[in-house]
Amino acid sequence: MTRSRAGPIGVFDSGVGGLTVLRALRGVIPAENLIYLGDTARLPYGTKSADTVVRYSLQCADALLQRGVRLLVVACNTASASALDPLRRHHPRLPVIGVIEPGAKAAVAASVSQHIAVIGTEGTIGGGAYQTAIHRLNPAAHVTSLACSLFVAMAEEGWTSGPIAESVARRYLEPIFTTADAPDTLVLGCTHFPLLAAAIRAALPPHVAIVDSAATTAAAVLEELGGAAGPHNGTAVDPDAAAISGTVKWLATDGAARFARVGSAFLGETLHAETVEIIDL
Amino acid sequence: MTRSRAGPIGVFDSGVGGLTVLRALRGVIPAENLIYLGDTARLPYGTKSADTVVRYSLQCADALLQRGVRLLVVACNTASASALDPLRRHHPRLPVIGVIEPGAKAAVAASVSQHIAVIGTEGTIGGGAYQTAIHRLNPAAHVTSLACSLFVAMAEEGWTSGPIAESVARRYLEPIFTTADAPDTLVLGCTHFPLLAAAIRAALPPHVAIVDSAATTAAAVLEELGGAAGPHNGTAVDPDAAAISGTVKWLATDGAARFARVGSAFLGETLHAETVEIIDL
Numbered sequence A, B: 001m002t003r004s005r006a007g008p009i010g011v012f013d014s015g016v017g018g019l020t021v022l023r024a025l026r027g028v029i030p031a032e033n034l035i036y037l038g039d040t041a042r043l044p045y046g047t048k049s050a051d052t053v054v055r056y057s058l059q060c061a062d063a064l065l066q067r068g069v070r071l072l073v074v075a076c077n078t079a080s081a082s083a084l085d086p087l088r089r090h091h092p093r094l095p096v097i098g099v100i101e102p103g104a105k106a107a108v109a110a111s112v113s114q115h116i117a118v119i120g121t122e123g124t125i126g127g128g129a130y131q132t133a134i135h136r137l138n139p140a141a142h143v144t145s146l147a148c149s150l151f152v153a154m155a156e157e158g159w160t161s162g163p164i165a166e167s168v169a170r171r172y173l174e175p176i177f178t179t180a181d182a183p184d185t186l187v188l189g190c191t192h193f194p195l196l197a198a199a200i201r202a203a204l205p206p207h208v209a210i211v212d213s214a215a216t217t218a219a220a221v222l223e224e225l226g227g228a229a230g231p232h233n234g235t236a237v238d239p240d241a242a243a244i245s246g247t248v249k250w251l252a253t254d255g256a257a258r259f260a261r262v263g264s265a266f267l268g269e270t271l272h273a274e275t276v277e278i279i280d281l
Helices: A019-028 A050-066 A075-090 A102-111 A122-127 A129-137 A150-157 A162-176 A193-202 A213-228 A256-267 B019-029 B049-064 B077-090 B102-111 B122-127 B129-137 B149-157 B163-177 B194-203 B213-226 B256-267
Strands: A009-013 A034-037 A071-074 A095-100 A113-122 A141-147 A185-189 A209-212 A248-252 A276-278 B009-013 B035-037 B071-074 B096-098 B115-120 B142-147 B183-188 B209-212 B246-253 B275-279
Touching: A009 A019, A009 B096, A009 B163, A019 A213, A050 A071, A050 A113, A050 B019, A071 A075, A071 A213, A071 B102, A075 A095, A075 A102, A075 A122, A075 A129, A075 B213, A095 A213, A102 A129, A102 A185, A113 A122, A113 A129, A113 A162, A113 A256, A113 B122, A113 B129, A122 A129, A122 A141, A122 B142, A129 A141, A141 A162, A141 B102, A150 A162, A150 A193, A150 A256, A162 B163, A162 B183, A185 A193, A185 A213, A185 B096, A193 A209, A209 A213, A209 B096, A213 A256, A213 B275, A248 A256, A256 A276, B009 B019, B009 B049, B019 B035, B019 B194, B019 B213, B019 B256, B049 B077, B071 B077, B071 B213, B077 B096, B077 B102, B077 B129, B096 B102, B096 B213, B102 B115, B102 B129, B102 B209, B102 B213, B102 B246, B115 B122, B115 B129, B115 B163, B115 B194, B122 B129, B122 B142, B122 B213, B142 B163, B149 B163, B149 B194, B149 B256, B183 B194, B183 B213, B194 B209, B209 B213, B256 B275
Parallel strands: A009 A034, A009 A071, A034 A248, A071 A095, A113 A141, A113 A185, A185 A209, A248 A276, B009 B035, B009 B071, B035 B246, B071 B096, B115 B142, B115 B183, B183 B209, B246 B275
Antiparallel strands: none
8 A cells, every 4th residue: 555545644623732742643653644734713622512612523524534534633632522422423434533532541551549630721621521531441540630721821822941831830730749649640631731741840749650642642543553554664663853754734724824833832843834724614 | 860771881801801891890980780791602702803703792782782781891802903893883872982992092191202012912912903093193102012821811810919920921021121212101901911910010110101901991981971961970989899889780601600700800809600691692
């Protein structure tokens, strides 16, 4: 099977946050061609009803399927919580991978005490999807969850390290991690949060494991592709940019300039606005 | 004319930010009955097209007019920038007051050097409405504008004072106010920002004047009512809560619990979720 017949991997999110997932994917499947769609005209998904999020997600999937994707990554927590089942029902032969299940699985695997902390946006934490996913894997797990809204704004502003980022991380996390029965594992349950990983790390006791849902989602994609015909050999590779031979096609529904500007930080390399195609859904 | 025949004052915003305007209004017209509508189901307006913002604003106005308002305050920067003219065309006999024009006017009046700084959300600053309004009043004014996105998240999180708020304010503002030709006036061009006034003040040289667009909008409403028949006598009063005899009716389009919780900080008093009526627009 040639690479073009295999088809690219499609990734969508409401905005730029999913670029941390795309970045992790490029590390583990550097030879794959990828298509990223940011539904920037309709962000945020987190404040919308589940029905609306399902409708938008099906539209994103259609746009990517029209471009021949053979696997779909839902790199958005809100859509992963509401739309995975509808997407799988509509596209029974398309593998669909969300960001919540892989993070929950990695957290249950990493935690010795099974007291797991999850941080995310207000919508993700309020919706309880991580808590539900962890309890499905281990009904006895103790989950402490906290919305860390400022982390999103700080990631988008590019204030990801230094004293302000560390103070904010300490203010959110210290009350959770300084108790006698503190969690031993922290799930970064928002695609924006990997950008703040160093500041978050600095606010945690050293033994606490951090589960980055971008990295765990990329690992789940690699596993899914492992048995399938495709251009890669199914093994993890050095995430060195020099090894990346696959292309990325950029799609957004609004604001190419902002997508490129904010997205560059998420991607870890410069994204040019003129390479972002604006589409209608 | 009796109070009930005079009709209440209507105030709308996409969310809770406009509560700072409502709070300022209660200080200057404490005997008036007010109706506040937060279109929380469809926030934020800042990322939506001008056509959509106009449509939503007309719907908010209709809902308030059905409840008999005799004056409309557009307590939302995005709607003030896009929808004032359409609102006035649709309702030629309804006085409509936005938040941008009063702030621009107060800034031009306050500034000696006519170098004025404006801070707001990315949408407000990118849209240029304050800059345009200031230049309409003084074409020779020098306007420095800056989006301060974190201030919004900090206001909603309730992190409005203390070392983090002050560090964030310094990081945004010091580069503007430590130059040789620095502005002498700062417009808080977002309804969320008055909550951070103390932290912002601490980051500024003492001679810099702060123009709070919530306060200036309330003053514009008082001026508009000054010549009209109504329950007040048209003069400013002590903004002591004990003097407030008017009622407030709370309307939102989604999420009474969050509206009440976050809104309490904006309002400066406890708002109870059960007093918030959820309406469809």
